[in-house]
Amino acid sequence: MAGAINLPREISLLRICAQGLAPAADSADVVGVVERLCAVQGQQVSALPHALIARARCAMRSDVV
Numbered sequence: 001m002a003g004a005i006n007l008p009r010e011i012s013l014l015r016i017c018a019q020g021l022a023p024a025a026d027s028a029d030v031v032g033v034v035e036r037l038c039a040v041q042g043q044q045v046s047a048l049p050h051a052l053i054a055r056a057r058c059a060m061r062s063d064v065v
Contacts, residue, residue: 020055030063
């Protein structure tokens, strides 16, 4: 079917953007990430800083601390 939307792929891309993981959807700093997200899931507490840093441009662990 020509022009059909690949719904699973589209939904995956939208989720990546909504989670701030795409460069166009990231935040300038860690504070911006926290303000933008409603929640960050983490089964391991030590992974939280990495989850925030991954969503902020040029952020470092010291920015999270």
